[in-house]
Amino acid sequence: MTTLAPSKSEQAYELLHERIAKGELVPGYRLVLGTIAAELGCSTVPVREAIRRLEAEGLVTFERNIGATVAAVDAELYLHTMETLAVIEGAATALAAPLLSAVDMAEARAINAELRRCLEDFDPPRFTQLNDRFHAVLYERCPNPHILDLVHRGWNRLNAMRASSFSHIPGRARSSVEEHEQLLDLIDAGASTSEVEKAARAHRTNTLNAYLAADGMPPSPL
Amino acid sequence: MTTLAPSKSEQAYELLHERIAKGELVPGYRLVLGTIAAELGCSTVPVREAIRRLEAEGLVTFERNIGATVAAVDAELYLHTMETLAVIEGAATALAAPLLSAVDMAEARAINAELRRCLEDFDPPRFTQLNDRFHAVLYERCPNPHILDLVHRGWNRLNAMRASSFSHIPGRARSSVEEHEQLLDLIDAGASTSEVEKAARAHRTNTLNAYLAADGMPPSPL
DNA sequence: AAGTACGAAATCGTATACGATCTATCATCG
DNA sequence: CGATGATAGATCGTATACGATTTCGTACTT
Incomplete structure (x- = not known):
């Protein structure tokens, strides 16, 4: 039995998804069916x-008789997405925490050490990649598949948006690494689910609030 | 300019969605493209x-070269969905709380009074309907469209599953109405976002845990 | 009788085709 | 000159058609 070739619709999905995530297709870009098909x-x-x-x-919008465009991203949308991810990922991490093995924790610590090194070398793309991986290790064991799925979707959106170059907040990367360490310590110390959730969520809302503050807006109430 | 007729794909979506929500199409039911098309x-x-x-x-599963079936629901899936909704709706309600008008609050109280009456008359279908509406009033003002969208999806799933007759927990409806009242009081008292979130989430996890307990399983850590 | 091989029927995946709708261009009119 | 309306081109929405894949029943083998 040979492995089935991926269907055309799979291929199309992968292609477009990748291009959007990589930022080759900028928000607002018109996706013409015929062109892509060709x-x-x-x-x-x-x-x-x-x-x-x-x-x-949520990566593209599709209007009747009009067509599809890569979803436009304004600051508001971006911040709403971050806020949503704060809630979802906080829950996912909290649920996963008791199920993390020693190996998982070691991997997380190793990745965070790498992240620290990235700060010195000033390598933002690598930092972003490692950061994603760090969080993945922490939430991947979440036993609730729905929540896990929502986390993945949230990251997808965020990555697609991130490509359209939002300015980074100075100093945020450094505090982020510190917060990672504290989160791991908390889990190692056997903190309760709600404590882990609080910390994981705060880690994300901190970034969110840094953006909000930069725009002179009030912090998220969450 | 006449209003545009809904597209065929819209119609098909509406039809199937409604039938699944109403429980006419039970989980596991095979959806044959040709039949539906005809x-x-x-x-x-x-x-x-x-x-x-x-x-x-998440209402149907669709496998390559096999076809679509209404998503099967086992207890585990149902409970995972409730847990997810607890997280999302808790956040939505918390974010919406400061934006509720006096009219909104009055409507919520009126609906809850109706719910109380339903308890006496023993009218479960009406209870379910009013209960949905009660919660909708409380989360609809949520300013974060993503979170709102996720709440809607969660309810959709839950309604679709509910149709496949999960046994009700005796006495749960009554405590549910009391919790509603307490939640409204909390909001009226100007409770903080995190307090509202906690209460709204607890309202849902209480039901979830009642189910879990009935199955002799440990409560959700959330 | 249980298991296998084969063929027919059912169903899916997608190419092609064409009418419906939107958009842009340009002529016409006030 | 600006607004309006008509026309052509682009693009979408969906019907039809057919090859590919799976499923199921039947005959054959052990």
Whole structure:
């Protein structure tokens, strides 16, 4: 039994998803069915399906008789996404915490050590990549598949948006690394679920609030 | 300018969504593209799109070269969904609380009074309907559209599952009405966001834990 | 009788085709 | 000159058609 080739709609989905995540397709970019189909060497039908999927994930908007465009990102949307992820990832991390093995914790600490090194070398792309991985280790063991799925979607959106270059907050990366360490210590100390949730959420709302403050807006109430 | 007729794929989506929510299509039911298409008097293409959308919402599963079935619901899935909704709706309600008008609060109190009456008359379908509406009033003003969207999806799933008759926990409806009252009092008293979130979440985890306890399982750590 | 091989029917995946709708361009009119 | 309306081109929405894959029943083998 040979492994089944990926369907055209899968291919289209992967292609578009990757391009959006990489920022090759900037927000507002018009996705023309025929053009994408031609590029992939397939008809428009599977492309439509792929776009519907991306729409469901919030990466593109699709209007009747108008077409699809890469979802526009304004500051408000970006911040709303961060806030949502704060809630979801906080819960995911809290639920996963009791299930983390010693190996998991060691991996997290190792990644955070790498992150610290990135600060010295000033390597933002690598920092972002490692940061994502760090968080993944902490929430991946979450036993609730729905919550896990929502975390993934949140990260997808955030990555797609991040590509459209939001300015970084100076000094935030450094405090982020410190917060990682504290979070790991908290888990190692056997903190309660609600304590872990609080800390994990705060880690994210701190970033969010830094952005809000930079815009002269009040912090998130969460 | 006449209003545009809903597209076939919209129609298919609405139809299937409604039938699943109403429980006419039980979990595990096989959705055959051709059959649905014939019933709607359209081709299979728009039906595929509709099913993809339902898949993205978790209401159906769709496997390559196999087809779509209404998502099977086991107790575990149901409970995971409730847990997720506890987190999301808790946040939504907390964020909405400061934005509730006096009219909103009055409506919520009125609905809860109705709920209380339903207890006497023993009218479960009406109770469920009013209960949904009560919660909607409390979270609808949530200023974060993502969170609001997730709440809606969560309710959709829960309603679809609920149809497949999960046994009700005796006495839970009554305490639920009391908790509603307490939640409203808390908001009226100008409680902090985190207090409201805690209460709103607890309201849901209480139900969840009642189910878990009935199955002899430990309560959710959230 | 249980298991396997094969063929037919059912169903899915997608290419093609064409009408419907939107957008842009340009002529016409006030 | 600006507004309005008509026309052409682009793009979308969906019907139809057909090859690909799976499923199921039946005959055959051990």
